[in-house]
Amino acid sequence: GENVEQHPSTLSVQEGDSAVIKCTYSDSASNYFPWYKQELGKGPQLIIDIRSNVGEKKDQRIAVTLNKTAKHFSLHITETQPEDSAVYFCAASKGAGFQKLVFGTGTRLLVSP
Amino acid sequence: ETGVTQSPTHLIKTRGQQVTLRCSSQSGHNTVSWYQQALGQGPQFIFQYYREEENGRGNFPPRFSGLQFPNYSSELNVNALELDDSALYLCASSLAQGLDGYTFGSGTRLTVV
Numbered sequence: 001g002e003n004v005e006q007h008p009s010t011l012s013v014q015e016g017d018s019a020v021i022k023c024t025y026s027d028s029a030s031n032y033f034p035w036y037k038q039e040l041g042k043g044p045q046l047i048i049d050i051r052s053n054v055g056e057k058k059d060q061r062i063a064v065t066l067n068k069t070a071k072h073f074s075l076h077i078t079e080t081q082p083e084d085s086a087v088y089f090c091a092a093s094k095g096a097g098f099q100k101l102v103f104g105t106g107t108r109l110l111v112s113p
Numbered sequence: 114e115t116g117v118t119q120s121p122t123h124l125i126k127t128r129g130q131q132v133t134l135r136c137s138s139q140s141g142h143n144t145v146s147w148y149q150q151a152l153g154q155g156p157q158f159i160f161q162y163y164r165e166e167e168n169g170r171g172n173f174p175p176r177f178s179g180l181q182f183p184n185y186s187s188e189l190n191v192n193a194l195e196l197d198d199s200a201l202y203l204c205a206s207s208l209a210q211g212l213d214g215y216t217f218g219s220g221t222r223l224t225v226v
Contacts, residue, residue, distance in 0.1 A: 004155075006155075034214055034215070036217070041219070042219050042220075043117075043203050043217035043218050043219045043220050044156065044203070044217045045217070046214045046215065046216070046217075049214050089155050089156070091155075099169065100146065100158035100161065100169055100171060101146075101148075101156070101158065101205075101215060102158070103155030103156050103157075104155055105154060105155050106153075106154070106155050
């Protein structure tokens with residue numbers, strides 16, 4: 001079955017720096033790659049996603065890139081702010097809607113003022 | 114537009130007991146998935162319901178079962194609780210084709226003692 005690896009497990013940056021989180025997946029049939037932000041005591045919140053027919057997607061300070069050949073995708077956060085501090089999860093899925101999300105193990109991002 | 118709501122928020126049960134967790138999907142969503150998130154881990158897929166039928170299941174034993182109702186709300190039932198069942202249980206809803214991704218609730222924190 002699908003396996004998703006995520007690195008690093010923890011990431012500390014200064015406010016205003018950029019942060020990059022990387023994930024690799026094993027199933028070449030996967031075609032949907034969302035990123036979730038989870039704050040303490042809350043459920044995961046979708047922040048950005050990308051489908052396999054697109055190589056890059058941006059939304060303000062957040063961007064995701066996908067390399068299908070290498071089977072990896074990355075989350076880029078620019079101009080980090082303390083409120084970006086949270087646990088971030090990548091996930092992969094194949095099919096549309098009916099298929100399960102396979103999550104990475106999470107990255108704890110700490111943005112220091 | 115309401116999001117995904119789960120109840121209860123916290124629950125303590127004794128080993129061997131049975132528990133029922135509830136989820137109301139986001140307005141317009143007809144697919145509900147359940148995930149188990151152990152402390153410090155990514156969510157693990159339990160099963161998914163679409164039009165009141167289970168249409169996908171992860172690596173969980175039969176004592177984990179569910180229901181989906183005509184209004185698309187759902188229940189997760191766990192029988193013969195074990196200590197390792199202690200976790201955050203997340204419900205996620207989506208459109209059948211996953212066109213807008215998955216929206217997660219805040220979860221139910223289950224503690225088995």
